Amino acid sequence: xxxxxxxxNRVPLAKTAAPGxxxxxxxxxxxxxxxxxxxxxxxxxxxxxxxxxxxxRDSLTYATIPLPQTLYERYYSGFANGTLWxxxxxxxxxxxxxxxxxxxxxxxxxxxxxxxxxxxxxxxxIWVHDYHLIPLGEKLRALGVxxxxxxxxxxxxxxxxxxxxxxxxxEIVRALLAYDLVGFQTETDRExxxxxxxxxxxxxxxxxxxxxxxxGRTIRTGVFPIGVDVQxxxxxxxxxxxxxxxxxxxxxxxxxxxxxxVDRLDYSKGLLERFQAYRQFxxxxxxxxxxxxxxxxxxxxxxxxxxxAQIRDELEQSSGRTNGRFADADWTPIRYLNRNFPHATLMxxxxxxxxxxxxxxxxxxxxxxxxxxxxxxxDDPGVLVLSNxxxxxxxxTEALLINPYxxxxxxxxxxxxxxxxxxxxRARHATSLATLRENDIHRWHxxxxxxxxxxxxxxxxxxxxxxLRRLQQSLSSS
Ligand code: ADQ
Numbered sequence: 025x026x027x028x029x030x031x032x033n034r035v036p037l038a039k040t041a042a043p044g045x046x047x048x049x050x051x052x053x054x055x056x057x058x059x060x061x062x063x064x065x066x067x068x069x070x071x072x073x074x075x076x077x078x079x080x081r082d083s084l085t086y087a088t089i090p091l092p093q094t095l096y097e098r099y100y101s102g103f104a105n106g107t108l109w110x111x112x113x114x115x116x117x118x119x120x121x122x123x124x125x126x127x128x129x130x131x132x133x134x135x136x137x138x139x140x141x142x143x144x145x146x147x148x149x150i151w152v153h154d155y156h157l158i159p160l161g162e163k164l165r166a167l168g169v170x171x172x173x174x175x176x177x178x179x180x181x182x183x184x185x186x187x188x189x190x191x192x193x194x195e196i197v198r199a200l201l202a203y204d205l206v207g208f209q210t211e212t213d214r215e216x217x218x219x220x221x222x223x224x225x226x227x228x229x230x231x232x233x234x235x236x237x238x239x240g241r242t243i244r245t246g247v248f249p250i251g252v253d254v255q256x257x258x259x260x261x262x263x264x265x266x267x268x269x270x271x272x273x274x275x276x277x278x279x280x281x282x283x284x285x286v287d288r289l290d291y292s293k294g295l296l297e298r299f300q301a302y303r304q305f306x307x308x309x310x311x312x313x314x315x316x317x318x319x320x321x322x323x324x325x326x327x328x329x330x331x332x333a334q335i336r337d338e339l340e341q342s343s344g345r346t347n348g349r350f351a352d353a354d355w356t357p358i359r360y361l362n363r364n365f366p367h368a369t370l371m372x373x374x375x376x377x378x379x380x381x382x383x384x385x386x387x388x389x390x391x392x393x394x395x396x397x398x399x400x401x402x403d404d405p406g407v408l409v410l411s412n413x414x415x416x417x418x419x420x421t422e423a424l425l426i427n428p429y430x431x432x433x434x435x436x437x438x439x440x441x442x443x444x445x446x447x448x449x450r451a452r453h454a455t456s457l458a459t460l461r462e463n464d465i466h467r468w469h470x471x472x473x474x475x476x477x478x479x480x481x482x483x484x485x486x487x488x489x490x491x492l493r494r495l496q497q498s499l500s501s502s
Contacts, residue, residue: 026147026148026171026477027059027145027147027148027149028053028054028148028149028151028473029059029060029061029062029140029143029144029148029149029150029151030053030054030059030061030062031061031063031136031140031150031151031152031157031160032046032047032050032063032154032156032157033063033064033100033104033154033156033157034047034063034064035047035062035063035064035086035088036051037081037086044288045178045250045388045391046154046178048252048367048465049178049250049465049468050153051084052253052466052468053469053473054084055084056466056469057469057473058083058084059085060085060086060087060143061084061085061086061087062076062086062087062136062139062143063086063088063136064088064089064090064091064096065077065088065089065090067090068090068091068092068093069090069091069092069093071092072092072135073089073090073091073092073135073139074089075139075142076088076089076140076143077089087143089135089136089139091135095128095131095132095135096132098124098127098128098129099125099128099131099132100156102122102125102129103122103125103128103129104129104155104156106119106331107119107120107121107122107125107126107190108155108156108158108190109155109179109292110331111186111187111189111190112155112179112180112181112182113179113182113385113386113387114180114182114385114386115291115292115385115386116186116189118331119189121191121192129159130159133157133158133159133160133162133163134159136157137160137163137164137167138167140164141164141167141168144169144171148171149171149172149174149476149477150164150171150172150173150174151174151175151176151472151473151476152173152174152175152176152203153175153176153178154176154177154178155177155178155179157175158175158196158199158200159195159199160175161175161199161200161202161203162199164202172204172476172477173202173203173204174203174204174205174206174207174475174476174479175205175206175207176206176207176208176248176472177207177213177388178209178250178388178389179209179387179388180209180212180213180216180386180387181208181213181214181216181217182216183216183219184219184220184223187216187220197217197220197221197224198224200217200243201221201236201238201241201243203243204243204476204479205243205244205245205472205476205479206244206245206246207245207246207247207248207472207475208245208246208247208248209247209249209250209388209389210249210415210418211247211418213247213388213415214245214246217245218230218234218236218245221236225238244475244479246471246472246475248471249389249415249418249419249463249468250389250391250465250468251460251464251465251466251467252391252394252395252460252465253398253464253465253466254457254460254461254464255464257371257398257399258398258399260367260368260371260372261368261371261372261374261375261398261399261400262375263368264368264369264371264375265372265375265376267368267369267372269365270369270372270375270376273319273376277317278354280314280315280316280355281315281316281379281442282316282317282319282373282376282377282378283302283316283317283318283319283377283379283380283381283438284318284319284320284321284376284377284380284381284396285298285318285319285320285321285322285380285381285382285383286320286321286370286373286374286380286392287321287322287384287392288322288323288325289322289323289324289325289335289336289339289362290325290332290335291331291332291335292385292386293322293383293384293385294384294411294428295320295322295339295383296338296339296342297383297385297428297429297431297434298383298428298434299339299343299346299358300342300431301381301431301432301434301435301438302346302357302358302381302435303342303345303346303349303350304432304434304435305434305435305438305439306346306357307435308432308435308436308439309439312439313350313357314352314355316442317355317356318357318358318381319359319361319373319377320343320358320359320360320361321361321365321370321373322339322361322362323363323364324336324362336362339360340360343358346358370395371395371399372399374392374395374396374399374400375399375400377396377406378406378407378441378442379407379408379438379441379442380392380393380396380406380407380409381409381434381438382396382408382409382410382411382414382416383409383411383426383434384411384428385411385428385429386414387411387413387414387415387416388415389415389416390410390411390414390415390416391416393408393410393414393416393420393423394416394420394460396408397420397453397456397460398457398460400453400457402450402453402454402457403450404449405449405452405453406441406449407424407440407441407442407444407449407452408420408423408456409423409426409437409438410423411425411426412425412427412428413427413428419459419460419463420456420459422451422452422453422455422456423456424437424441
């Protein structure tokens with residue numbers, strides 16, 4: 025079996041790396057398969073980076089490079105997070121396009137390719153992650169890389185009517201066709217991509233099973249909903265429940281029930297709407313005043329992007345308003361924290377909660393929703409209130425599904441969750457847990473890697489068939 029090379033913008037070695045779902049998934053693949061993880065080291069420099077630095081940590085191998093400061097700003101804060109992120113999450117109002125940022129995006133991908141390609145060996149499988157690196161496959165091919173290269177998009181792929189707001193949308197779609205396998209979180213995302221291919225190159229360019237034929241090559245597409253390590257989370261949550269930080273938090277509730285939210289601070293996560301819904305809940309169900317505490321954990325990231333500074337201010341004001349209006353000398357309705365916690369502690373918080381709020385306005389999957397289910401005590405589980413616009417809603421149909429813009433609907437769902445009979449909570453949790461077990465993180469990376477491996481056989485088969493065709497043609501013409 026070939027060596028697995030994972031490539032993502034950030035690797036978790038970076039001191040400045042904010043926690044995120046991608047790292048959780050790639051780490052699981054690396055722990056199972058070994059191999060190499062290539063990416064940015066989290067530092068910027070005044071000049072072009074040299075050879076990658078190799079680091080071995082916890083028996084995993086990382087190869088990292090710094091990025092030139094201006095390039096980083098235009099590529100990362102600019103095109104990746106100022107253009108693609110809002111566009112792919114359907115936030116056209118927060119989207120901008122600058123030629124020089126797109127050029128920097130291409131350039132950063134060419135730089136990644138040039139530093140990665142010398143590290144590659146013939147049997148390798150290359151797995152590229154997420155929207156920062158869409159053109160990487162094309163750049164690797166241009167350098168003569170022939171190994172199978174797959175791409176997984178962790179975030180949604182937008183409908184064509186949204187996608188075409190991007191002046192360079194055709195280049196982005198074409199770049200994805202340089203891969204052997206392109207994976208999405210949901211069928212809706214894959215269908216949006218295939219639809220863009222049909223619009224650009226005609227209905228005949230998409231074949232059975234979502235394959236795309238382009239330039240004599242066959243590109244496979246697939247749906248690989250990312251999962252969580254159910255067993256590990258169940259164990260670590262149960263263990264963390266007795267740990268000092270979780271115990272201290274529990275004691276501070278003095279018997280009140282806990283509603284929890286855990287998200288990177290990002291406008292796509294629907295935090296502002298969530299805060300409004302919680303205020304609405306206290307207004308609509310005054311009997312709950314003083315009976316519940318809402319703990320929202322939202323570590324900062326991407327602070328250089330303007331939209332993030334704005335959402336941060338708005339959230340501070342919103343939580344301040346709710347606390348100002350409803351708090352008592354011995355009760356704070358919202359505890360809003362901008363800090364990171366060790367993953368195990370977070371799992372302990374999730375286990376301690378009666379309700380978890382996941383109200384993303386748009387989300388590729390949302391691992392917190394899945395982690396909450398896995399962290400529960402099956403005998404007395406909490407209830408998940410889940411946005412119908414998160415990929416996780418396709419699988420977690422037993423959660424209380426809400427429209428994240430409907431603050432009254434969310435308030436009602438919180439009340440329903442808090443008053444749900446034990447038998448119903450158990451039944452809903454058992455169904456969700458069975459779904460998560462069936463499609464856990466191991467199945468996610470195994471399925472993707474197996475399909476990519478199969479692409480190796482197919483592409484060498486196609487090459488051989490091409491050679492045979494050319495040989496037959498030259499024989500018949502001579
Ligand atoms: P994210 O947008 O980062 O991921 P999510 O899927 O919720 O969102 O994953 C966040 C991860 O970070 C979870 O494992 C969570 O426990 C962890 N985390 C959050 N806050 C933390 C904190 N304060 N301290 C420590 N850990 C914290 C992107 C896409 C998602 C997709 C994932 C995976 O946006 O839609 O589900 O990738 O593909």
